[in-house]
Amino acid sequence: MNAMKKSVFALCLLGAGAVYGQTMNSSTTTTTTTTYDSTNRANNGATMSTPMYNNNTSTTGTTTYDNGMNNTGSSDMNSRNSYNSTTTTTTTTDYSSDSKDRNGTRADGKQGRFGIYAGVNFSRFINEPIPDNAYRAGWQAGLYGRSGGTVFGQIGLEYRNSTSNLIRSGSGTTVSEVRGKIDQHFLAIPAYVGLRIGGVAGLRIQAGAELASLVAIGNNNFQLGKDDLNRTILNGLVGAGINLGPLTLDAVYNHGFANVFDNGADTKRRILAFNLGFRF
Incomplete structure (x- = not known):
């Protein structure tokens, strides 16, 4: 992970903690x-x-x-x-562009929130000899804190199971190749800076990065263990979502910047994730 990628992630974390919506101050x-x-x-x-x-x-x-x-x-x-x-x-009285009701609560659907979510993901490796280029299904669950305002910051914690197809050349003369899947379990810290568009049920668009740490790897046909894969990976994130009352629907594209394997092979991960959540 080079210094530029570390700097990008640090800026995303800083933005998530420091970006807050405008408020109405009265003295x-x-x-x-x-x-x-x-x-x-x-x-x-x-x-x-x-x-x-x-x-x-x-x-x-x-x-x-x-x-x-x-x-x-x-x-x-x-x-x-x-x-x-x-x-x-x-x-x-200092009036901002974001309105509040008489009790000081935001009346425009742009207040800060905490939330939980769970969903499915579809992942694959690129630059790997996989003829079908198929995405395999996994799952994730997480929680987050999101600031108020038209421009908002968000930071969270997510546990993710990622499953991908893999093909390797066989050993000896009897097996030409080995096919199968590889399950990986990650603990990730995603951070976003986003923009709210519209009112209470408005659209949210956001971009950021995450630091994902490999915590476990499932049984596989390739005899791969945790030491054969990079333990910490930096990923870029782009997402969009809507609010349906207390419920949220989100879609996230996860773009891996670091190689999956520790042997230097140019193999990176791509993930599409869909989440259903509840905000407090």
């Missing part, structure tokens, strides 16, 4: 100012020697708390202790 600032007027004034505005507190007229946005009492120091004039509290509220 509120509240400023309260309280004033207390101790000037001695009469009702006609003249300054008085007897303490009296001005009762200011309330205006919009101003709340007056009045602790009134009669002042006997001047006839026909009342004094009141007046506290004027003015509250100013400023709300700043």
Whole structure:
């Protein structure tokens, strides 16, 4: 696996963890100012020697708390202790292109999700002497986390059984060739960057890469073991899917970049996978 392929995979992992949909941010600032007027004034505005507190007229946005009492120091004039509290509220809202409902939940089907899935795959080796070029069926199951937004990131964990046809030249003079299939079991970490198109049941398209590690190999006619195959393989991924309520349907094309066998033979894997999933 060369440095460029490692860099591609690292970028896909970074994109899956860092890409999130736009959100709506709202901030509120509240400023309260309280004033207390101790000037001695009469009702006609003249300054008085007897303490009296001005009762200011309330205006919009101003709340007056009045602790009134009669002042006997001047006839026909009342004094009141007046506290004027003015509250100013400023709300700043940053609206993004992705809408939410009043509870802050995305209303456009583009919220982040976790999900599980399972499905079938069809794989084959290329550059191998296989006359029929047939794909053999296998299966996979996995889970993932997907961020929100029109542009999203996704990363997951998948267990996969891949079955392929294989033909090898026979030994001796009695057997000209050996035919059969080879089963391989992988644990893979797929990472995507994708684009949502449409609303709740919209189309998803995505591309990325995966790092697949060989965990087991089944019995075969070729006496091949784990040491005869590359343990870790980098694959490119291209996929598309749709949402059907909580259900998901996805198709993925898996393009092997590394050789399958450890002997240097130019043999790479191609896989078509179809998944049915459930998102939370």
